[in-house]
Amino acid sequence: MSAGHAVRDTRRLVGRSLRHVLRSPDTIITTAVTPIAMLLLFVYVLGGAIDVGGAEYVTYLLPGILLITVASGVAYTAFRLFTDVSTGIVERFRSMAIARSALLWGHVVTSVVANLVSVVLVVLVALLMGFRSGAGVLAWLAVAGILVLFTLALTWLAVVPGLTATTVDGVSGFSYPLVFLPFVSSAFVPTESMPGPVRWFAEHQPVTSIVDALRALLTEQPVGSAGWTAVAWCLGLLVVAYVWAVRTYRRTVS
């Protein structure tokens, strides 16, 4: 099967699953609603009591909220894939001369697009709430790049339950810990305020370095090593999730 074929098949299947998203725009909105609610809650209710050292709290909070947006958004990707498996669509496609990889990439590309739309919605609300950034084009591109990498990594992770789940509840369950992880990171409060072991965990888990890198880029601070640590975490996660997903896919073929 030529690479040209694979690209064409993927494009068609991306078109198909984007249509699914367009026909249920509520999935994009629902993905954005919870993070927006958190943004409102933390900025207007709890934010007054949180000391982040001078900065606007909404600006401090936004990067973590964006990661939560993606973490909850990929649940819909898992759900769409699960639906394809359980309705027999996957079998139909697999009995056709379609590039093997196209079906998964169709869902993955759609996931990135849908999640970025949700992310933009959240950023717009943050702007209304007083978020401001003087970051230049390059810094914004870096922010977008890290978010895309993060989305890709979590999407490939979402492929696994999408392929293997036996019930609808089982499909989305995997995203709860992902949504929870930012709470034990520098996303909401500086890690210095946490007790020893919790602080150690927070400082060594991926969300903190990703949040720190995004925050530095948005507030025009030197990014330092957090940037590379963030990219390394995202790439590492991506590779592990990709290999896991593809193996799962192959295993379900036999």
Next chain:
Amino acid sequence: MTSAIAVAGLRKSYGDHAVLDGVDLDVPRGTVLALLGSNGAGKTTVVRILSTLLRADGGTATVNGFDVAGQPEQVRGSISLTGQFAAVDQVLTGRENLVLMARLRHLDDAGRVAGDLLTRFDLTDAADRRVATYSGGMRRRLDIAMSLVGDPPVLFLDEPTTGLDPQSRTAVWATVRELAGSGTTVLLTTQYLDEAEQLADRIAILHRGRIIVEGTLAELRRLLPPATVEHVEKQSTLEEVFLAVVGSGGQAGR
């Protein structure tokens, strides 16, 4: 080479349950073979192996001259599968489903192909409605129509008319006859013995993991002595033959 489907010694077990225990089949080009068997006899298993969805434990199978295990890509390019349960995209409309199939089969005039099939399967009125609103029978018709896109030389139909009303069943029969007339090879499984009588050039009965009889309807009838009713010789029906060879208990070995 005159066989469109050639199967020899095919074996498949789940745990220690040998579902297929040496299946031999030969389907000449342009003919229709009906595969009969009780529930759980392994009909779907045969179809899934021949359409590359499932790997056999042993034996050989070629479809359109290609080895199912060694050249799955070429096999997929030669076949089309209508699985036992309708595999249609519920979010898309009927027309969009057909257009998607046509594009994935790399046809140039996807719109026309879709239009023709919608007409043939009496789905024109519902063409631009989402499939989620279709009745079970309409879905099944769309499902079969999707399998016909691109005129594949070998067609697998796993219980194609289960759940269809008499008119739709007659329409599917007419389509199968037409396809066979134009050289398509069809392997169909069915629970309706009259369907096999109507459509099949040859009939095979799968029982306890093997093909226990195979032949034309006339040949199968010769297995039973003709019943003499009021001095008029009555030909035995396929149902009588079936029950005689599998035993009237009818259950596969479980």
